[in-house]
Amino acid sequence: MSTPTNSTPQVPVNRNTSSLVWLVAEREIGSKLRSKAFLISTGILLLVALAGVLIGGFSSKSPTPDAIAATSQTAKVVEALPNVKVTEVADRAAAERLVRDDEVTAAVLPGEGPTGVVILAKKDAPTSLVMSLSISPKVEILEPAATNSLVRYLVAIGFGVVFLMAASTFGATIAQSVVEEKQTRVVELLISAIPTRVLLAGKVLGNTILAMAQIVLLAAIAVIGLIVTGQNQLLAGIGAPVLWFAVFFLFGFILLASLYSGAAAMVSRQEDIGSTTMPLMMLVMAPYILVIVFNDNPLVMTILSYIPFSAPVAMPVRLFVGEAQWWEPLLSLALLLAACVGAILIGAKIYENSLLRMGARVKLGEALRG
Structure with missing residues (x-):
């Protein structure tokens, strides 16, 4: 009589922490790359981004002469x-x-x-x-705008949409993965072989790699689209802000991913994920809405560029329009790193204290106290 085998990979306990983290990350990446839904949605996102860049580039060119x-x-x-x-x-x-x-x-x-x-x-x-x-009076502008207002608005939308889509998509993916492992009791097998925090770190690392891969692909598509449409001047001006956006997005996503993992660990059913992750969704939506609405307000944009949840969008926009001093992105990044460390510690504590608690939703105070 054959003995049923467990599909969950057995992790040798004598491995060091870094190799265990990477093993969990590989598991997360592999499961996503084998998902047709993930691949199709990523392909659609890239095609929409390419179409948007091409349409915007061609429409910005000079119309047919009269x-x-x-x-x-x-x-x-x-x-x-x-x-x-x-x-x-x-x-x-x-x-x-x-x-x-x-x-x-x-x-x-x-x-x-x-x-x-x-x-x-x-x-x-x-x-x-x-x-x-017509005969018009001579106009002298005392403080000329560094960039076209429409281009500024489109850049704000671009950074905001990319941040919103990637953060919300992969944040939800992490949350669903955590709850699914709790529902199926797979998590009990996993943490019998590896520490809980290693499991959390692997999940965050794997999804961060996938999110950054999407960002790199979107940046490559934007560059190709701008070259094809002859927007070389815009391409030259947006290069540095895009690099800063990638750096800010990396740590901003780690911050959100840690909090998403902790929030998801507080519930045991897929239907309850929304109740604990909704506040985080609001924090993801805030940069998209506020930066677009106040993209031409220097004071509000300056404030948003120092708030960890909106800095990944606001600071690159300010760099693009030339309103940020050279030291400002460094200070903003330092604040984001500090917030990221705090989020990792809080998310890990909630995750560790809630992961094995089944049934009713774990209250935040209980999760923090253990």
């Missing part, structure tokens, strides 16, 4: 305007015929008044043409 008819007297004036294609005609009758036949958008002819020209259109005159030929 076909404008002009006589020899007004041709030089029209040729000096941006985004126009001039068709020279002999007289007003020829220009009117082209306008009526929709061969040109409008015509610029000699006329009276301050500008010395008149615009001839079929129904509505192009607003850009009217504005270009």
Whole structure:
């Protein structure tokens, strides 16, 4: 009669701590890479990111020039305007015929008044043409913006969405993994072979590697998209902020992953995960919402760049727009590291004290006291 075998890998107890942590991390990575749902969702995310970069890059390029008819007297004036294609005609009758036949958008002819020209259109005159030929006062900007407001907004959305998607996805994955192991009693076999904190460290490490791999792939896709669409100037300006974002994201994710693991260990059913992880989800949502809403408010962005949960998004945005001094990301990173250490200690204590407690939800105070 055959003896049933346990599918859970048996871990030799004589291994050192680092090898045990890596063994657990390999288990986490392998289980995710074997999941079709994970691979499909990652592929969709990368395709959406590529499409967004390409669409944004192509749409930001100069639109199709307007076909404008002009006589020899007004041709030089029209040729000096941006985004126009001039068709020279002999007289007003020829220009009117082209306008009526929709061969040109409008015509610029000699006329009276301050500008010395008149615009001839079929129904509505192009607003850009009217504005270009209007007499406007000279404008002097005392504090010119370092970047275009639309580009600033899009960069804030980009960093915010990437942080939100990766942190929430992998945070939820860690929580589900912890509760699943509690439900199936697999965790009892695991911690009989390895220390509880080693199991936690392996889970955090494995999911951190997967999350960082996604960040690297998204960064590569962004670079490819910007090169294809000819956005070399934007690419040159966003390189350093992207590197800083990767560094901040690494420690920000470790912070969240530690707290997600501890929060999930307090419950024993998948249905109860939301009750303990909802506060953490709010902390993940905060950077996405606040940085996008206040992306053009220097004071609020400065404050957000020093709060550990929003720094991974706010500081790279400030670096991109040139509002941060050289020492600010270093100080912000130091604060994030301190918060990360605190989160690891708290998450590990909750995880260790709650992992083997089945049934009703463990209260936070009890989990901290043990």
